[in-house]
Amino acid sequence: MVPELARTFDKRLRLAKWVRHALNHVFPDHWSFMLGEIALYSFVLLVITGSYLAMFFNASTAKVIYHGSYAPLDGVKMSAAYRSALHLSFNVRAGLLVRQMHHWASLIFVAAIVAHLMRIYFTGAYRRPREINWVIGLTLLLLAILNGYCGYSLLDDELSGIGLRIGYAIALSVPLIGPWLTFIFFGGTYPTNATIPHLYGLHIFVVPALLAILIAVHLSIIWRQLHTNYPGPGRTETTVVGSRLWPTYAAKSIGLCLIVFACITALGGLVQINPIWLYGPYAPAAAQPLAQPDWYLGWIEGAMRLYPGANLHLGSWLIPELFFAGVLLPCLVFAALYAYPFVERYFFTNDQDYHNVLRVPYQHPVNTAFGCAAFTFVLVLFFAAGDDIIAIATNGSVVTIRMIMRILVFVAPAAIGLFAYVACAAVRKRRFGPHA
Amino acid sequence: MSAEKPTGKISMFVAACAFVFAIASGVAFLHIFWTGYQTMLMGWTFGLSLALFAVAFILWAHGTSIRKNATGPRELPGSSQEDLEAVREEFYPAGQGAPRRNFLFAMGAAAVAFFGAIFVSLLRSFASPPDDSLFGTIWKQGDRLITSDGTPVSNDALMLGATMVVFPEGQVGSVHAQTVLIRVDPQKLQLPADKAGWAPNGYVAYSRVCTHAGCPVGQYEAKANLLLCPCHQSTFSVLEGGRPTGGPAARALPQLPLYSGQDGFLHASGDFDKPPGPGFWRYPWSRS
The missing domain is CATH 1.10.287 (Helix Hairpins)
Known part of the structure; x- marks a missing residue:
C-alpha cells in the first residue's frame, strides 16, 4: 500500500534521489541545539491555537452591555472585543484552555528565541558562513515581540489599554515622523476605534505570515549549510556528526515537539494567565497600579522607568524623554545585535574563515565578556520594570530602589563582564597554555 | 552498526x-x-x-542504535569558478543582449520604485493626517467643572487635602479632558506670579494625563502634596504648578486656570496652559 503510493508519486515527481538525500541528512544531537526547535514548535502551537481563537474573537470596539455568565460584570458597558474574549473564556468549550495556551506559548516562543540567540552568540555560530541566519533570526525576534504586543493589546481589558496607551506615547515620541507613524499604526488620536482592527490584521495575518516565511527561509538555510558541531574528536570543518534524519532524529524531534506541546497545554490548563475578567474593561480614567507588560517588553519598560526626566527642546520642537528610553535604546540594542558579526570581523578579528565547528565560550573571553555584560544590562532593566513591586516586597521606597537600579544598570554589566573575562581567560590558559 | x-x-x-x-x-x-x-x-x-x-x-x-552517531560530508560553501562563469555568461547574454538587458533592468527597477511608492501611499487610508486633535484641548472660558457622575462642582465640594476627577460639561469620561481637582492650603501654594490667581480658595486643577507616557496620574499623596503616576512612578508637585519632582517625566502637568463663580460653582477661566498628554515633535503647522 505505502510502496504503491510512493511509486505513484515518484512516477510523477521523480523523488527517490532527493528523498534518499533527505533521509540521510545528519543533525547533531546536543541539547543546546534544541532551543531553536522549541521556538519553532511554540510557533506551530501559536498558529493552531490562534486559528481557533480567531473564530471566536470579535475585533470591534462597538460599545455593548454585558449580560453573560460572568456575574460580577453583568450590566457593565464594554467593547464587543472584550465581551467576545469573556465569552470565549467562560462559555466556549475549551476556550479558556486554548486562550491560556496561546498566551503561554507566546511567552515561551520569545523566551526560546532569546535563549537560542544567546547559544548562537556565545558559541560563535554567527560567524561566516551563518551571518544571513543571524540577521533573519534577529528579525524573527523583533516580529515575535511585535506580535506579542499586538496580541495582548487586542482584548481591550484594563491592562491591554494601559499597554496601548504607552505604546501610543512611545510611537508619538519619534522626532519628525512620530505623529504620522502613530496615526498610521494606531489609526488616529488616542483613543480611537481604529486601533483594535489595525492590530487584529497585523496580529493574525501580516506578522504571522512574515514569521512563517522567514522561519521557512531560516530552516532552508540551516538545511543547506548543515548544522554546526561543538569541537571534539572527529569534529572537523568538512563533516557533520549526529543522527540521521530518519528515523532517529525524526523520533527525537517529534518527542521534543510533543514535550513543548505538553508543557504549554499543562501551563494553559493549570496556571492562570491574563485573567482579563479581573481587570475589567478598559476605562481610560482608571489608574491601575503595578501594571506590567509581558516579560519580553520588561527591559523597555524598565528603561522608561530609570530614565531621568530630561527632554530636548530644539526651538519650538521637542524630543520627549520617552524617545530616548522607549525608541532610541531598543533601536541601538538591535542595531548592535544586527551589526555584531560584521563589526567583529572588520574591526577586531579580521576572521575570513568558514566556521562549522563552534567554539566554547572560554575560547573567546572578549566576546563572552561583552555578551555577559550586555545580557546583564538588559536583565537589570528588566528588574527595573518591577521597581514598584520590589519596593512593596522589600518594604523600601520606589525612589531608593530606582536610585540603586540606576547605579546597577551601569555597574553590574561592567562587573559581570570583567568577571566573565577573567574566568574565561583563566580557563583558556589552563587548557591551552599561556600563549593561546 | x-x-x-x-x-x-x-x-x-x-x-x-x-x-x-x-x-x-x-x-x-x-x-x-x-x-x-x-x-x-x-x-x-x-x-x-x-x-x-x-x-x-x-x-x-x-x-535504538539505528543510524545514530553518523558522520556526513559537508561541502564548504561557494561554487567553483567554472560554475560562476557559466552563470555569468547565461545571465548576461552576449551580442545584442547587453542593451536589451539593461532596458529590462531599467524597466524592472522603475516598476518596483513606482509600485513601491504607490504601496506606501496606500498607508494613507489607515489614517487622516495628524491634526490639532493631537493637542486635545477642551476647556473653554467659563466651563463648569463636572464630576464623573455628571454633577457640577460647588465651591465647597472638597475638604482640605481631598481630590476628585472632573471634566468639562458634555465631555464626562473624555480621555484628554480628564482633570484632577485638589484642594490645598492656599498659604502653601507656590504658583508662579502669572498663575497666582488660578487657585481660588486653594482649589488647583491639573491635567490628569501624564506628560510622560499618558497614563492617568491617579494617586495623590496629601502629606507630600504630590501627584503620582502609577505606570512609571513620576511625581508632580501640586503646590508648584505641577512641576515634575521625580521619576522619568520631564514636563509639568498642564494647569487649568479656575475661578469661583457667582453661582457657587467652580469654573475654568480658559484652557490648560499647555497641551495635555505625552510630548511629541510639533509640526510648524500645529498650535504650539
Whole structure:
C-alpha cells in the first residue's frame, strides 16, 4: 500500500534521489541545539491555537452591555472585543484552555528565541558562513515581540489599554515622523476605534505570515549549510556528526515537539494567565497600579522607568524623554545585535574563515565578556520594570530602589563582564597554555 | 552498526507502556471535553497524554542504535569558478543582449520604485493626517467643572487635602479632558506670579494625563502634596504648578486656570496652559 503510493508519486515527481538525500541528512544531537526547535514548535502551537481563537474573537470596539455568565460584570458597558474574549473564556468549550495556551506559548516562543540567540552568540555560530541566519533570526525576534504586543493589546481589558496607551506615547515620541507613524499604526488620536482592527490584521495575518516565511527561509538555510558541531574528536570543518534524519532524529524531534506541546497545554490548563475578567474593561480614567507588560517588553519598560526626566527642546520642537528610553535604546540594542558579526570581523578579528565547528565560550573571553555584560544590562532593566513591586516586597521606597537600579544598570554589566573575562581567560590558559 | 543489535529492550518496553497510557489519558481528556470541560482537568489529561507520547518517542530514539552517531560530508560553501562563469555568461547574454538587458533592468527597477511608492501611499487610508486633535484641548472660558457622575462642582465640594476627577460639561469620561481637582492650603501654594490667581480658595486643577507616557496620574499623596503616576512612578508637585519632582517625566502637568463663580460653582477661566498628554515633535503647522 505505502510502496504503491510512493511509486505513484515518484512516477510523477521523480523523488527517490532527493528523498534518499533527505533521509540521510545528519543533525547533531546536543541539547543546546534544541532551543531553536522549541521556538519553532511554540510557533506551530501559536498558529493552531490562534486559528481557533480567531473564530471566536470579535475585533470591534462597538460599545455593548454585558449580560453573560460572568456575574460580577453583568450590566457593565464594554467593547464587543472584550465581551467576545469573556465569552470565549467562560462559555466556549475549551476556550479558556486554548486562550491560556496561546498566551503561554507566546511567552515561551520569545523566551526560546532569546535563549537560542544567546547559544548562537556565545558559541560563535554567527560567524561566516551563518551571518544571513543571524540577521533573519534577529528579525524573527523583533516580529515575535511585535506580535506579542499586538496580541495582548487586542482584548481591550484594563491592562491591554494601559499597554496601548504607552505604546501610543512611545510611537508619538519619534522626532519628525512620530505623529504620522502613530496615526498610521494606531489609526488616529488616542483613543480611537481604529486601533483594535489595525492590530487584529497585523496580529493574525501580516506578522504571522512574515514569521512563517522567514522561519521557512531560516530552516532552508540551516538545511543547506548543515548544522554546526561543538569541537571534539572527529569534529572537523568538512563533516557533520549526529543522527540521521530518519528515523532517529525524526523520533527525537517529534518527542521534543510533543514535550513543548505538553508543557504549554499543562501551563494553559493549570496556571492562570491574563485573567482579563479581573481587570475589567478598559476605562481610560482608571489608574491601575503595578501594571506590567509581558516579560519580553520588561527591559523597555524598565528603561522608561530609570530614565531621568530630561527632554530636548530644539526651538519650538521637542524630543520627549520617552524617545530616548522607549525608541532610541531598543533601536541601538538591535542595531548592535544586527551589526555584531560584521563589526567583529572588520574591526577586531579580521576572521575570513568558514566556521562549522563552534567554539566554547572560554575560547573567546572578549566576546563572552561583552555578551555577559550586555545580557546583564538588559536583565537589570528588566528588574527595573518591577521597581514598584520590589519596593512593596522589600518594604523600601520606589525612589531608593530606582536610585540603586540606576547605579546597577551601569555597574553590574561592567562587573559581570570583567568577571566573565577573567574566568574565561583563566580557563583558556589552563587548557591551552599561556600563549593561546 | 546493525539494527538487529538487541539493545534498549527495556526502553522499547517502557515506550510501549507510555504509548498505551498516553492513549488512555487522551481518552480521559476527550471525556472531560465532551462533558464538563473543566479547564484544569483538560490541562492535566491532555498535557499528560502529550507528555507520555513524547516519552514514547524519545525512549524509542534513546533505545535504538539505528543510524545514530553518523558522520556526513559537508561541502564548504561557494561554487567553483567554472560554475560562476557559466552563470555569468547565461545571465548576461552576449551580442545584442547587453542593451536589451539593461532596458529590462531599467524597466524592472522603475516598476518596483513606482509600485513601491504607490504601496506606501496606500498607508494613507489607515489614517487622516495628524491634526490639532493631537493637542486635545477642551476647556473653554467659563466651563463648569463636572464630576464623573455628571454633577457640577460647588465651591465647597472638597475638604482640605481631598481630590476628585472632573471634566468639562458634555465631555464626562473624555480621555484628554480628564482633570484632577485638589484642594490645598492656599498659604502653601507656590504658583508662579502669572498663575497666582488660578487657585481660588486653594482649589488647583491639573491635567490628569501624564506628560510622560499618558497614563492617568491617579494617586495623590496629601502629606507630600504630590501627584503620582502609577505606570512609571513620576511625581508632580501640586503646590508648584505641577512641576515634575521625580521619576522619568520631564514636563509639568498642564494647569487649568479656575475661578469661583457667582453661582457657587467652580469654573475654568480658559484652557490648560499647555497641551495635555505625552510630548511629541510639533509640526510648524500645529498650535504650539
